[in-house]
Amino acid sequence: MKAKLHIQVADRAGCSYLKKAFFSTPFKVANITEDKGGNPLRLMLMSSSPGILDGDHYDMKIELGSNAALQLHTQAYQRLFNMKRGASQQLEVRLENGASLVYLPHPSVPHEQSAFVSRNNFYLGNNCRLVFGEILTCGRKLNGEAFLFSKYHSISQVFINNKLVIKENLLMQPAEIDVYELGQLEGYSHQTSMIFLDEAGNMPELKVALLELLAEQKDIEYGITAAPINGLLVRVLGYGAEQLFKLMNDMNEIIAEGCSRVELEC
Numbered sequence: 001m002k003a004k005l006h007i008q009v010a011d012r013a014g015c016s017y018l019k020k021a022f023f024s025t026p027f028k029v030a031n032i033t034e035d036k037g038g039n040p041l042r043l044m045l046m047s048s049s050p051g052i053l054d055g056d057h058y059d060m061k062i063e064l065g066s067n068a069a070l071q072l073h074t075q076a077y078q079r080l081f082n083m084k085r086g087a088s089q090q091l092e093v094r095l096e097n098g099a100s101l102v103y104l105p106h107p108s109v110p111h112e113q114s115a116f117v118s119r120n121n122f123y124l125g126n127n128c129r130l131v132f133g134e135i136l137t138c139g140r141k142l143n144g145e146a147f148l149f150s151k152y153h154s155i156s157q158v159f160i161n162n163k164l165v166i167k168e169n170l171l172m173q174p175a176e177i178d179v180y181e182l183g184q185l186e187g188y189s190h191q192t193s194m195i196f197l198d199e200a201g202n203m204p205e206l207k208v209a210l211l212e213l214l215a216e217q218k219d220i221e222y223g224i225t226a227a228p229i230n231g232l233l234v235r236v237l238g239y240g241a242e243q244l245f246k247l248m249n250d251m252n253e254i255i256a257e258g259c260s261r262v263e264l265e266c
Contacts, residue, residue: 001049001056003027007072009041010065016041019065032073040069040100051079051109052116058089064099066125074105077241080149086115093122100129102256104248107135107190107241110149120156124197130158131255133194133234133248136170137241138179146189147174158195165229168193188221188237192244196255197231206258207232210251217247 005027008020016039021029026049033042052058064070080087095101110116122130136152139145151173158166170193172179179185196206207224210232214222220238227233234251238244 001026001053003056003058005029005045005058005060006063007043007061007070008063008065009068009070011067011069014067015039016068016070018043040071040102042071042073044073044075045105046075051081052087052089053081054083054087055085056087060089060091062091062093062101062103064093064095064101066096067098068096069100071102077106078108080108080110080114080116080152082111082113083115083150084113086117086151088117089119091118091120093120095122095124095128095130097125098127099125102131102252104131104133104194104252107137107245108152109137109241110139110152112139112145112148114149115151116149116153117151118154120154122156122158123162124158124160126161127199128160129198129201130231131194131196131252132156133192133252135190135192135241135244135248136172138189141189147179149174156193156195158197160229166195166197166227166231166233168195168233185237188239190238190241190244192234192236192238192248194234194236194248194251195227195231196234197227197229199230201230201255202258203230203232206255209254209258210234213250213254214247217243220244220247 004024006022010019026047028046030044032044138147154170156168222236225233
């Protein structure tokens with residue numbers, strides 16, 4: 001199945017609204033914003049499919065106009081089913097000056113012999129804010145399918161004014177590289193990566209707050225690296241998808257609170 005999604009969000013007098021939404025099966029988009037007169041706009045990305053099937057290709061495009069703000073939510077875990085040919089997903093995000101996007105999708109669950117390639121390209125203007133994360137699980141562990149998928153490849157690139165500033169390249173092929181060895185997952189079964197960029201953010205202060213939160217968690221390993229621009233890159237290894245998904249959203253709350261303080265001071 002080839003599916004398309006195109007979302008455009010614009011700002012009108014400090015209020016973000018859905019300017020355009022085009023989607024084909026199995027996609028659906030729902031506006032779940034509680035305060036219709038405030039920011040950000042909150043959209044739920046839903047799917048009528050049980051997951052990504054062999055031969056599927058998803059083409060997704062999200063455009064935010066100047067000063068528009070969007071929080072994009074997903075409905076459920078992304079299951080990658082048994083495959084022979086493989087499946088792919090292309091995400092293109094464009095943020096004009098002053099725009100803000102938070103996109104923290106549910107974890108991906110690769111089934112036995114699944115093969116999936118995801119490419120995420122983010123194009124930012126000036127004074128933009130981006131919070132993006134992804135979680136990869138080992139598969140259906142309780143079904144005896146831990147790391148029995150064929151391939152999972154996720155490439156995320158961030159451009160600011162068309163200049164590449166961040167590139168994340170996650171490639172896992174358990175049959176070729178032992179995921180438990182030194183330099184790989186080293187016994188952990190789930191991993192989270194998160195990108196946070198904001199030209200106006202107080203990164204040293206936010207890093208301390210995030211490290212305090214991470215230090216309270218059990219059975220994880222983590223690290224936070226300063227981005228080459230004003231931002232943070234976070235990696236977390238753990239054993240449970242629910243724990244990491246909640247942790248990712250808790251980190252976003254800390255980021256949102258810290259950014260709100262900065263805006264008030266300005």
